[in-house]
Amino acid sequence: MKGRDVPVMHDRHVKGLTADSRHVEPGFLFAALSGTKADGRNYIEDAVRKGAVAILTDASYEPADCDLPCFREGNPRLTLARLASRFYGAEPEAIAAVTGTNGKTSVAYFTRAIWQAMGLPAASIGTLGVMMPDQTMSLGYTTPDPVLLHKTLTYLVGHGIQHTVIEASSHGLDQYRLDGARIKSAAFTNLTRDHLDYHSSSEEYLNAKLGLISRVLDKTGTAVLNSDSEVYPAFLRAAKDRGVKIISYGRMGEEIKLVDLAPKSVGQIITIEVFGKRHEVMLPLAGEFQAMNALCALGLVIGAGGDPSAAIMALPKVTNVPGRLELVSRLANNAAIYVDYAHSPDALETVLEAVRSHAKGKIHVVFGCGGDRDKGKRAEMGRIAGLYADRAIVTDDNPRNEDPVQIRAEIIVACPDALNIGDRFTAIETAIKALGPEDILVVAGKGHEEGQVIGTEAIPFNDKTAVQQIVSVLGGENV
Numbered sequence: 001m002k003g004r005d006v007p008v009m010h011d012r013h014v015k016g017l018t019a020d021s022r023h024v025e026p027g028f029l030f031a032a033l034s035g036t037k038a039d040g041r042n043y044i045e046d047a048v049r050k051g052a053v054a055i056l057t058d059a060s061y062e063p064a065d066c067d068l069p070c071f072r073e074g075n076p077r078l079t080l081a082r083l084a085s086r087f088y089g090a091e092p093e094a095i096a097a098v099t100g101t102n103g104k105t106s107v108a109y110f111t112r113a114i115w116q117a118m119g120l121p122a123a124s125i126g127t128l129g130v131m132m133p134d135q136t137m138s139l140g141y142t143t144p145d146p147v148l149l150h151k152t153l154t155y156l157v158g159h160g161i162q163h164t165v166i167e168a169s170s171h172g173l174d175q176y177r178l179d180g181a182r183i184k185s186a187a188f189t190n191l192t193r194d195h196l197d198y199h200s201s202s203e204e205y206l207n208a209k210l211g212l213i214s215r216v217l218d219k220t221g222t223a224v225l226n227s228d229s230e231v232y233p234a235f236l237r238a239a240k241d242r243g244v245k246i247i248s249y250g251r252m253g254e255e256i257k258l259v260d261l262a263p264k265s266v267g268q269i270i271t272i273e274v275f276g277k278r279h280e281v282m283l284p285l286a287g288e289f290q291a292m293n294a295l296c297a298l299g300l301v302i303g304a305g306g307d308p309s310a311a312i313m314a315l316p317k318v319t320n321v322p323g324r325l326e327l328v329s330r331l332a333n334n335a336a337i338y339v340d341y342a343h344s345p346d347a348l349e350t351v352l353e354a355v356r357s358h359a360k361g362k363i364h365v366v367f368g369c370g371g372d373r374d375k376g377k378r379a380e381m382g383r384i385a386g387l388y389a390d391r392a393i394v395t396d397d398n399p400r401n402e403d404p405v406q407i408r409a410e411i412i413v414a415c416p417d418a419l420n421i422g423d424r425f426t427a428i429e430t431a432i433k434a435l436g437p438e439d440i441l442v443v444a445g446k447g448h449e450e451g452q453v454i455g456t457e458a459i460p461f462n463d464k465t466a467v468q469q470i471v472s473v474l475g476g477e478n479v
């Protein structure tokens with residue numbers, strides 16, 4: 001375990017840990033944390049009633065009539081992460097992590113695919129759940145809380161998995177969810193606008209992400225950094241200050257340099273230089289951003305101790321990430337329909353630009369913006385759709401507790417020529433019916449998601465299923 005111990009952990013009576021009083025069982029340590037909505041300290045009594053044997057909380061808490069051992073820490077979230085690591089014990093030998101506004105799930109997926117192709121049983125933990133060679137478990141978070149994280153890591157070891165990659169969300173980094181794990185390689189993809197509903201400024205958002213390199217990455221580890229990002233200098237500084245090894249990747253990368261891309265009908269041939277040695281590799285993915293994500297994954301595998309030649313040889317074996325620029329159908333007139341998860345301005349711009357380079361016809365997009373999330377991105381996404389697509393339809397995407405009519409109005413103000421169709425199925429159907437020969441439609445924002453969240457209820461909905469249902473009626477081929 002990193003850092004100093006909380007003495008109660010020497011006491012074998014601690015049977016479990018939780019930061020949620022509702023999950024306390026007899027013998028548990030309850031971490032009473034102050035949060036964004038509630039204050040865990042108000043639930044100490046509740047936890048005691050349920051059989052908690054120890055309390056972890058912050059230094060400002062003055063225990064009144066609590067008879068249990070009460071550990072008051074300057075940073076109780078960090079302590080909880082370290083305790084969780086110690087409580088569960090085992091973790092895979094090689095753990096990689098990736099942060100960035102866009103591309104985390106894709107990089108995690110490719111990292112796992114490279115390890116697997118190298119013959120190493122591997123797992124990924126993130127937005128798509130816990131993906132293992134023979135099963136997938138859903139998580140509900142991109143970065144799980146430390147208790148669930150360490151429980152999962154131990155489970156993976158029990159299933160013979162020694163290679164794991166974790167998505168590090170800015171929320172997760174800010175809340176020290178990953179600080180108990182020994183991260184051997186840590187990557188940064190890019191930083192653009194998102195989550196300003198949670199972080200009070202862009203600078204705070206950047207600082208949360210920098211924490212992966214400056215605090216979480218093991219001191220003997222490797223930072224894998226996108227040299228083409230505007231904030232690369234900040235990450236490079238953080239890596240140098242921490243004294244870790246550095247692999248930079250991208251057009252300006254030193255260790256992994258992207259020299260050229262040649263798009264093919266299926267995927268692209270990329271020319272790369274890895275530690276100065278040139279390779280031409282067939283990558284079965286479209287778009288420069290996907291090539292960048294694959295190179296980031298290559299860096300993570302090498303940074304975590306993988307043999308560079310074997311890792312490069314695995315690149316042609318990576319497959320498309322579900323719901324990320326995923327070709328789902330083709331119409332008889334050769335119009336192509338993709339499902340993608342772009343839900344930030346930069347992602348939408350990136351994906352629309354990527355399909356533009358492959359399109360012989362017009363570009364169509366169906367998209368919306370989530371409720372109870374950063375409102376500032378709505379008009380920006382509208383502007384980008386107006387600029388990069390020939391035809392846009394604004395629709396609903398998880399309105400949650402907001403008025404969907406208002407959300408759409410905030411988007412459409414910046415793309416007044418777009419159609420406004422609230423019902424997502426109807427919006428997709430309208431878009432498909434308008435596709436001309438060789439056109440491309442991108443259905444953006446929900447990717448792999450299985451529900452439309454209205455209020456607090458998730459109504460079953462999946463973009464790929466909707467597209468394929470419509471195409472099977474209209475005629476065409478589902479992929």
Ligand SMILES: CC(=O)N[C@H]1[C@@H](OP(=O)(O)OP(=O)(O)OC[C@H]2O[C@@H](n3ccc(=O)[nH]c3=O)[C@H](O)[C@@H]2O)O[C@H](CO)[C@@H](O)[C@@H]1O[C@H](C)C(=O)N[C@@H](C)C(=O)N[C@H](CCC(=O)O)C(=O)O
Binds near residue numbers: 020021039141143172
């Ligand atoms: C904004 C945010 O990240 N909140 C997370 C945070 O909650 P919090 O500390 O703010 O919780 P709170 O509701 O204020 O409560 C404070 C404390 O009281 C406890 N409590 C509360 C009620 C009770 O009866 N008993 C009790 O003990 C809570 O468990 C908590 O420990 O810590 C909790 C425990 O780990 C998380 O469940 C919770 O995730 C909420 C539900 C959430 O929606 N998080 C999302 C935004 C999130 O984390 N997303 C990122 C991905 C973002 C992206 O990249 O797109 C992710 O990594 O998944």
Ligand SMILES: Nc1ncnc2c1ncn2[C@@H]1O[C@H](COP(=O)(O)OP(=O)(O)OP(=O)(O)O)[C@@H](O)[C@H]1O
Binds near residue numbers: 342
């Ligand atoms: N390297 C990249 N640069 C810019 N945009 C990207 C990049 N990679 C993916 N995208 C876009 O972002 C979308 C989301 O990709 P992905 O799921 O890999 O990111 P993420 O960081 O895991 O997102 P989330 O924070 O929601 O989990 C993709 O569908 C694509 O539109």
Ligand SMILES: N[C@H](CCC[C@H](N)C(=O)O)C(=O)O
Binds near residue numbers: 142343445449
């Ligand atoms: N993890 C992201 C996913 C957003 C996906 C989009 N469909 C939306 O609901 O905004 C979030 O919760 O902000």
Ligand SMILES: [Mg+2]
Binds near residue numbers: 126127128142167
């Ligand atoms: Mg993700």
